[in-house]
Structure formats: C-alpha cells, structure tokens
Amino acid sequence: MAASSSPPKSPGLQAPSVERAKGPTGLEKVVLREERGFSAEVHLYGGQVTSWKNDRGDELLFVSSKATFKPPKAIRGGIPICFPQFGTHGSLKKHGFARNRFWVIDDNPPPFPTSTATKAFVDLILKPSEEDLKIWPNSFEFRLRVALGPGGDLVLTSRIRNTNTDGRTFSFTFAYHTYFSVSDISEVRVEGLETLDYIDYMRGKERFTEQGDAIVFESEVDKIYLDAPAKIAIIDHEKKRTYVVRKDGLPDAILWNPWDKKAKNVQNFGDVECKHMLCVEPAAVEKPISLKPGEEWKGKMELSAVPSSYCSGQLDPSKDVFLCSSVQFLWWISCELGSNATVIVAAGTLKALIYYLVLWQFG
Numbered sequence: 001m002a003a004s005s006s007p008p009k010s011p012g013l014q015a016p017s018v019e020r021a022k023g024p025t026g027l028e029k030v031v032l033r034e035e036r037g038f039s040a041e042v043h044l045y046g047g048q049v050t051s052w053k054n055d056r057g058d059e060l061l062f063v064s065s066k067a068t069f070k071p072p073k074a075i076r077g078g079i080p081i082c083f084p085q086f087g088t089h090g091s092l093k094k095h096g097f098a099r100n101r102f103w104v105i106d107d108n109p110p111p112f113p114t115s116t117a118t119k120a121f122v123d124l125i126l127k128p129s130e131e132d133l134k135i136w137p138n139s140f141e142f143r144l145r146v147a148l149g150p151g152g153d154l155v156l157t158s159r160i161r162n163t164n165t166d167g168r169t170f171s172f173t174f175a176y177h178t179y180f181s182v183s184d185i186s187e188v189r190v191e192g193l194e195t196l197d198y199i200d201y202m203r204g205k206e207r208f209t210e211q212g213d214a215i216v217f218e219s220e221v222d223k224i225y226l227d228a229p230a231k232i233a234i235i236d237h238e239k240k241r242t243y244v245v246r247k248d249g250l251p252d253a254i255l256w257n258p259w260d261k262k263a264k265n266v267q268n269f270g271d272v273e274c275k276h277m278l279c280v281e282p283a284a285v286e287k288p289i290s291l292k293p294g295e296e297w298k299g300k301m302e303l304s305a306v307p308s309s310y311c312s313g314q315l316d317p318s319k320d321v322f323l324c325s326s327v328q329f330l331w332w333i334s335c336e337l338g339s340n341a342t343v344i345v346a347a348g349t350l351k352a353l354i355y356y357l358v359l360w361q362f363g
C-alpha cells in the first residue's frame with residue numbers, strides 16, 4: 001500500500017493520502033485522496049472500487065441504494081472486476097469469481113512503472129483458493145493497482161500472471177464493469193462507438209454494425225462493441241459533465257443499462273435506479289486472452305471527469321473546451337456587429353475564421 005509523506009505543494013491543497021477504513025457493514029476498504037480533493041474507495045472484497053468523488057465531493061460512480069456489502073454477494077455498483085470469465089462466456093457463474101473474493105493488500109508488488117506525481121495508490125492481489133482451483137483449475141496471480149492521479153483521474157491496472165507449474169496454458173475473459181453515475185440516462189450520449197460492430201445480447205448474441213451517430217438511450221441496452229477505440233466519451237448534458245474512458249490492452253467495450261422492466265430482475269438494484277446509471281465496460285471478451293506459464297497480461301483503464309462544454313465528434317476534452325469557447329465568442333461578435341457595409345465584411349471574416357476553426361478541429 002502506498003503512503004504519502006510529501007507535504008502539499010501550495011496552500012489550499014491537501015497532502016495526498018492512503019488510509020484503511022471500514023465500509024457500511026464492516027468490510028475493509030482503502031480510501032485514496034489526492035491533493036485537490038478528489039477521492040476514491042476500494043473494498044478488499046471484490047478488489048472493487050466503490051467510490052470516486054471529485055473535488056466538490058460529487059460521487060462519479062453509481063452504487064445502488066440496494067447494494068448489500070455482504071459476501072458472498074457481489075457489490076452492486078462501482079467497478080466490479082469480471083475475471084476469469086465475463087458474462088456467461090464459459091462454464092463459471094456469470095462474471096467469474098474475482099468480484100466475490102477477498103483480495104489482500106500487496107505491500108511489496110513487483111516494479112510498476114507509475115508517474116512519480118501519483119502518490120495515492122493501493123496494490124491488491126488475488127490468488128486462487130483450493131475451492132477456486134476446483135472450479136477453475138489454474139494457478140494465477142492477479143495484481144490490481146488502483147491509483148488516483150494528481151488531477152483526480154482514476155487509473156486501474158490489472159496484471160495477471162499464469163503461475164501453473166504443470167506447463168498448462170490458460171485463457172480468460174475480463175471486464176472492468178464500470179457503473180457511471182449519470183443525471184438522467186435519456187440525457188446521456190456516448191461517443192467513440194459509432195460504426196463499430198457489436199454483439200447484441202438482447203438479440204440472441206447476433207452481430208450487427210452500429211450507425212454513424214453517437215449513441216443515445218431510449219430502452220434496455222446490452223451490447224459488446226468489438227475493437228473499440230482507446231478513448232470513449234460519456235457526455236451527460238444535464239450535469240454538464242463528460243467522462244472520458246481510456247483503455248489499453250482491452251479491445252472491447254460493453255454498454256449496459258437494464259432499463260426499468262429488466263431492472264426488477266437485477267439483484268440488489270432499485271427499480272428506478274436504471275435512470276441514474278450507465279455501465280461502460282472496457283473488456284477483453286471476443287478474443288479470450290491466452291497465457292502460457294510465466295506469461296503476464298496487462299489491462300489498464302483510466303477515467304477522467306471533465307466539465308462539458310464538450311462538442312460532438314471529438315474526444316479531446318481540453319481542445320474541445322478551447323474550441324467551443326472560441327467559436328461561441330466569435331459567433332457572438334459576428335452577430336453583434338450589425339449590418340452596415342464595413343461591419344458586414346468584418347462579420348464575414350469572423351464567420352470564415354469560425355469555419356476554419358471547425359475545419360482545423362474536425363477536418
């Protein structure tokens with residue numbers, strides 16, 4: 001477990017910290033805080049992130065009001081880890097067993113390249129028990145690092161090693177089953193999955209191709225997008241917030257919202273809670289990961305939450321804020337200039353500038 005001894009750099013900032021605490025039912029958790037005030041909580045049960053808050057204390061992940069925090073049930077919400085099986089793609093029970101196991105803090109993990117600016121992080125490890133080996137006869141070491149960057153980004157890195165001693169290769173599927181908190185699902189748009197092929201769980205696992213438009217939600221969705229890009233954006237219009245999901249080593253992405261009818265059959269989940277959540281899950285499902293003894297796989301997910309003056313069609317929020325503000329400002333001036341001959345020319349020039357700005361950004 002990482003501790004932070006360094007003092008905050010400027011007044012008003014707090015020292016990053018890593019503390020052990022107990023959750024609502026006495027389960028052990030680790031609380032990470034970074035200097036600007038973002039925080040995250042990780043339960044040892046499930047190795048599951050159960051909270052990620054911004055500097056105003058707003059919760060960014062959805063956790064159901066019906067979540068029980070009572071093993072052996074999985075915790076409904078946050079970021080469950082699906083391993084060694086995603087969904088029903090195999091003989092194990094849905095989503096494998098990692099989310100139903102007690103992980104331990106790894107105080108001495110093998111070297112891990114992390115930015116020196118990141119002070120708030122914890123390393124967890126999961127190894128199979130005798131019982132686990134009966135249902136999945138493979139020896140492994142699963143190391144999970146959960147880190148809170150200095151800017152509040154939440155970074156999860158999984159390293160899974162095959163430690164079989166009898167020469168056997170194993171394969172697995174995997175997902176970070178991330179539950180995002182949203183104001184109202186009907187006000188949310190997802191960008192980055194347009195035109196991709198997907199497998200639709202609601203239509204007999206058949207393969208389809210997504211339309212060219214950003215994805216909006218009007219009913220139940222349960223799809224695996226294949227070969228999804230490294231960046232996906234979730235734009236919450238009502239909250240004026242954009243989540244940016246970056247992924248590495250995880251080719252697929254699942255979108256899930258059970259909607260109100262199906263919600264009644266989802267364990268530990270309120271009937272109307274589907275309105276306030278969306279699961280976007282970086283994953284490796286279509287092509288299972290194969291590891292020979294001694295080999296290690298790495299899969300990383302990085303989440304950031306930015307205010308959205310976010311324009312459609314572009315996945316770099318910092319550029320977007322600049323572009324949107326410039327365009328709004330120039331458009332306002334061009335409209336304010338009025339209608340005499342000189343100003344018509346000036347307004348025309350400004351409008352041309354807007355056109356070039358848009359072309360530069362999206363062209």
Ligand SMILES: O=P(O)(O)OC[C@H]1O[C@H](O)[C@H](O)[C@@H](O)[C@@H]1O
Pocket residue numbers: 087094095201222223254255256266267279
């Ligand atoms: O209820 P759970 O076992 O947690 O699964 C919740 C959901 O997880 C994924 O997103 C799957 O694609 C869904 O088919 C499943 O219903």
